[in-house]
Amino acid sequence: MSQKKIGRPPSPDSKHTMFRVRLDDESVKLLDECAEKLQTSRSEVVRKGIKRIHDDLH
Numbered sequence: 425m426s427q428k429k430i431g432r433p434p435s436p437d438s439k440h441t442m443f444r445v446r447l448d449d450e451s452v453k454l455l456d457e458c459a460e461k462l463q464t465s466r467s468e469v470v471r472k473g474i475k476r477i478h479d480d481l482h
Contacts, residue, residue: 439467 447455458469 455466455469459466462469462472
């Protein structure tokens with residue numbers, strides 16, 4: 425009898441790399457303010473920041 429996998433299948437754009445970073449209190453405060461204002465997660469703010477800096481460099 426074959427085992428049936430339970431759960432949602434991974435989406436094509438799934439985020440599989442975890443990146444930890446140390447932040448000072450001021451950076452955490454700024455990150456939280458941005459996330460709240462944009463109504464999104466801290467992770468999404470970081471991803472948008474990386475994309476914006478990358479775009480500015482090119």
